[in-house]
Amino acid sequence: MRIEVVLNVVRARQPLGDLYIGTLPSRVLWELAEYDMREIRNCEDGIYLATGVQRELSEKRVQEIATYVTTIDATFPTAVVLAISASCVTLKECDDGCLKMILQSEQVSNPDGLFSYERVARVIDGQHRIEGLKRANVEDFDVNVAILVDADIEDQARVFATVNLAQTKVSKSLVYDLFSYSTSNSPERIAHSVCLSLDQTDGSPFHERIKRLGTATPGRYAPEPLSQATVVEGLLSHMVANKKQLIADRDWARRGRSFQPISDDEARKLVLRRFFLEGRDVDLAELIWNYFEAVQKRWPEAWAVKGTGQILPRTNGFRALIRFFRDAYNFVAVPGEVVSSDTFSSIFQRSQLKWDDFNTERYPPGTSGETRLYRDLVETIE
Structure with missing residues (x-):
C-alpha cells in the first residue's frame, strides 16, 4: 500500500537532532503509523533477543481513551512522537517561509536494518491515543505530532524512556x-x-x-x-x-x-x-x-x-x-x-x-x- 502525506511543520533544533512539529488527522495517523512492541524472540541460533521499544497495548487504557475521544472536551495537548526514515521524507521550503514535509512509502528498509516499516512511521510515544481514536472511529481529530527523522533504535529507546520515566507524577x-x-x-x-x-x-x-x-x-x-x-x-x-x-x-x-x-x-x-x-x-x-x-x-x-x-x-x-x-x-x-x-x-x-x-x-x-x-x-x- 502506497502512502503519501503532506503536512506543514516547524523545525525545532535540539541536542538529539531536529524535531519536526505538525498535525495529522487521526485517520491519517493510524494509517501511517505502526507500533514496535518490546518482545523477547527466540532466534534460530537459540539465543533469546529483546527487540522493539513500545510496551504492550493495554486494552483497558484503549477502551478508556476510545470513550474519552467522543466527549465534548476531549483533547490531547501533548504530541504523539513518531520516528520516520529519511528515505520516506522530503522537506521543501515554501515561499512564505513555511516548511512542508512530504511522507511517501510503500515499504521501506534501510541497509543497516535500523528501519523496517510496513508503514511510514514508527510510534515512539502515543500508541494508546492512536489506537483509542481508531477504536472509536474518530477520523477528524487533529493530533499534534513530533517527528524524528532517521533516529536510530538507540535514540528511539532513549526518547521513549525519557518521556515515560523522567516526568514528575502529579498528585x-x-x-x-x-x-x-x-x-x-x-x-x-x-x-x-x-x-x-x-x-x-x-x-x-x-x-x-x-x-x-x-x-x-x-x-x-x-x-x-x-x-x-x-x-x-x-x-x-x-x-x-x-x-x-x-x-x-x-x-x-x-x-x-x-x-x-x-x-x-x-x-x-x-x-x-x-x-x-x-x-x-x-x-x-x-x-x-x-x-x-x-x-x-x-x-x-x-x-x-x-x-x-x-x-x-x-x-x-x-x-x-x-x-x-x-x-x-x-x-x-x-x-x-x-x-x-x-x-x-x-x-x-x-x-x-x-x-x-x-x-x-x-x-x-x-x-x-x-x-x-x-x-x-x-x-x-x-
Missing part, C-alpha cells in the same frame, strides 16, 4: 482538587465537594483530618491521616462502576443533558450513584458523615489519631470501611435513603472487635490488611 489529590473549578456536575466534582465538607465542618468525624493537596495543610498541627485522593476515590467507588462510566458521566453533564434514573438493583450495586444522578450532594455528604460518625462512636479510642500502628483512622482503615459501606447501607436501607448515625451504630455494635484490635499486626499495611478488616466487618451482618 492525585491535586488533580481531584482542580474539579472545584468545574461548572457542571460530575462524579469527581461531587466527591471533591463532599470531601471538603467533611474536612472543613466542625463536628465532622473527618474535621481537619484530610490533606487537601496530598500534603500537610498549612496552619494545621494535628495529624492529617488521610489524603484527599483516598477519600475521593473511596466515594467514587460507589458512584461509578469504572473509568469509562466516569468519563461518560462527565461528558453527559458538560453537554447539559439530564441523567437517566437507575433501577433499585443498580442502586444497590452503586449505592451513592442515585444521590449523584439526582444532584443530592447534601444528602450524600450527610450519609457519609453519619456512617463514619457511627464508627467514631463505636471505637473512639481507635478513631483518635495518636501514636503509630493504629490503622482505623488511616488509609487502610478508611478503605476497608468505605468498602464495607455498601454492605452496611444495603443491610439497613432502601436505595436513595439517608441513614442515621444511630442506625449505622446498630451494625457496628454487633462487632466483637475492640479498639486495640485495629493494629498493624492484625491488619498489616496494604491490601491484605484492608481485605481482612473488611471481612471482619462483613461478619457483623452475616
